[in-house]
Amino acid sequence: MNWRYLYGNVCVLALCMIxxxxxxxxxxxxxxxxxxxxxxxxPLPAGFLYLEPMEKQPTQASAIIQNGSFQVESHAGAVPxxxxxxxxxxxxxxxxxxxxxxxxxxAAIADKLSRAxxxxxxPEMYNVKSQLEANLxxxxxxxxxxxxxxxxxxxxxx
Amino acid sequence: MKSRSAFTLIELLVVIAIIGILxxxxxxxxxxxxxxxxxxxxxxxxxxxxxxxxxxxxxHNCLPPGNRSTLYATWALYILPQLELSxxxxxxxxxxxASGRTxxxxxxxxxxxxxxxxxxxxxxxxxxxxxxxxxxxxxxxxYAANYGNASLNQQISYTGVEFKGxxxxxxxxxxxxxxxxxxxRGAVNFRLITDGMTSTVMVSExxxxxxxxxxxxxxxxxxxxxxxxxxxxxxxxxxNSPITDWENTNYxxxxxxxxxxxxxxxxxxxxxxxNQFSYMQRASRSRHTGGVNSLLCDGSVRxxxxxxxxxxxxxxxxxxxxxxxxxx
Numbered sequence: 001m002n003w004r005y006l007y008g009n010v011c012v013l014a015l016c017m018i019x020x021x022x023x024x025x026x027x028x029x030x031x032x033x034x035x036x037x038x039x040x041x042x043p044l045p046a047g048f049l050y051l052e053p054m055e056k057q058p059t060q061a062s063a064i065i066q067n068g069s070f071q072v073e074s075h076a077g078a079v080p081x082x083x084x085x086x087x088x089x090x091x092x093x094x095x096x097x098x099x100x101x102x103x104x105x106x107a108a109i110a111d112k113l114s115r116a117x118x119x120x121x122x123p124e125m126y127n128v129k130s131q132l133e134a135n136l137x138x139x140x141x142x143x144x145x146x147x148x149x150x151x152x153x154x155x156x157x158x
Numbered sequence: 159m160k161s162r163s164a165f166t167l168i169e170l171l172v173v174i175a176i177i178g179i180l181x182x183x184x185x186x187x188x189x190x191x192x193x194x195x196x197x198x199x200x201x202x203x204x205x206x207x208x209x210x211x212x213x214x215x216x217x218h219n220c221l222p223p224g225n226r227s228t229l230y231a232t233w234a235l236y237i238l239p240q241l242e243l244s245x246x247x248x249x250x251x252x253x254x255x256a257s258g259r260t261x262x263x264x265x266x267x268x269x270x271x272x273x274x275x276x277x278x279x280x281x282x283x284x285x286x287x288x289x290x291x292x293x294x295x296x297x298x299x300x301y302a303a304n305y306g307n308a309s310l311n312q313q314i315s316y317t318g319v320e321f322k323g324x325x326x327x328x329x330x331x332x333x334x335x336x337x338x339x340x341x342x343r344g345a346v347n348f349r350l351i352t353d354g355m356t357s358t359v360m361v362s363e364x365x366x367x368x369x370x371x372x373x374x375x376x377x378x379x380x381x382x383x384x385x386x387x388x389x390x391x392x393x394x395x396x397x398n399s400p401i402t403d404w405e406n407t408n409y410x411x412x413x414x415x416x417x418x419x420x421x422x423x424x425x426x427x428x429x430x431x432x433n434q435f436s437y438m439q440r441a442s443r444s445r446h447t448g449g450v451n452s453l454l455c456d457g458s459v460r461x462x463x464x465x466x467x468x469x470x471x472x473x474x475x476x477x478x479x480x481x482x483x484x485x486x
Contacts, residue, residue, distance in 0.1 A: 046418070047417065050316075050317045058468050058469065058470075059468060060395065060468050093418065095407050102290075104229060107228045110334075121434060127316050128315075128437075
């Protein structure tokens with residue numbers, strides 16, 4: 001027996017064993033999506049977009065909105081179907097200096113501020129009671145555009 | 159040439175190479191065996207917590223409160239006697255709301271600063287954190303009470319998921335815990351878990367957050383001893399979800415910069431901060447590969463994978479959604 005053959009055999013054996021160690025991947029056929037979000041005509045600077053299943057799909061998804069656009073690759077996406085779209089703005093500043101929420105007084109101030117925030121959040125019709133929808137399809141571009149307004153009026157959807 | 163009975167250099171190298179390959183194949187297996195042992199320890203911790211919860215229920219005819227207002231006590235303190243930790247339980251001032259004390263002032267601070275083995279998962283790195291340069295250092299732990307399938311306010315979540323019952327919740331409202339942000343849900347007893355004990359999660363895992371920017375930004379995920387917002391999770395998002403947790407203002411240190419936060423710690427799970435506390439929510443997370451260990455209300459511990467069907471996970475989090483937990 002030639003040493004060279006033994007080398008080869010050992011290498012092939014090792015590769016087979018390593019290949020056998022791989023884990024089963026994600027069981028869902030997810031699709032990616034992308035699009036843009038504007039607020040009163042301007043691109044939304046920073047925020048989060050969530051897809052909530054409307055047809056009992058087993059997956060959810062979220063996207064980070066930066067300068068009015070978002071993009072999610074298929075591995076982080078969701079299975080096809082109808083989803084409710086919820087959009088939350090990410091422009092929350094820290095508590096005012098001197099407010100320590102680890103004291104009862106500071107916690108009371110923080111609680112009060114949270115109910116009447118100085119920076120107005122997006123209207124509830126875009127998140128908590130969202131009326132926006134997106135339909136994810138396989139083998140499609142899944143590109144969406146959402147035009148939001150701070151003063152609620154019926155939302156438009158592409 | 160006369161042949162000698164000895165190894166040639168080539169033969170020796172081949173033998174060494176084969177041994178090397180064998181060791182290379184064995185080493186990951188050893189690491190996996192060690193992780194398996196740690197996971198078993200974690201399951202055992204959850205089991206002990208489950209027994210303590212049931213013993214608490216036998217004594218008081220209800221589960222312990224999830225939290226009392228924001229700063230006074232959490233479930234992790236109420237079950238200390240059932241975990242045979244009566245000495246530190248007796249140190250805690252459960253009337254601290256009236257006496258002006260919090261979890262981070264004496265005598266409670268000594269308890270909050272004790273690391274409790276049963277509340278620590280060996281797969282995670284033990285962390286401590288402070289909230290200001292002068293604040294005391296308090297250790298974090300790994301287990302969190304189930305606050306239902308929506309958000310911390312136990313009404314509706316930021317994404318419109320409706321609350322359908324939870325085994326734990328807030329039991330005291332005051333100026334720092336308003337009805338909107340933390341409604342008083344009262345303590346729950348087993349009669350109210352109408353979905354059945356086998357299909358409801360009671361306690362699950364958290365990853366201990368860390369990172370302090372030197373001024374006021376700190377990650378407090380896992381500060382379960384006395385701090386209301388440290389020791390809860392909800393099942394709105396699946397285990398180890400890549401979706402961000404919504405944390406208190408000042409108390410989120412994300413792994414990558416977000417719109418408003420530039421101070422980061424790559425070791426932390428994803429988070430964002432909200433100024434609307436009522437919509438805070440946090441997924442269960444662990445350092446185990448592929449999922450989290452969760453204690454069910456019947457006292458059993460099961461492993462929930464990251465790819466679990468979202469609807470099953472949410473129905474496992476709710477106590478009164480009218481659905482038994484499906485197969486997974």
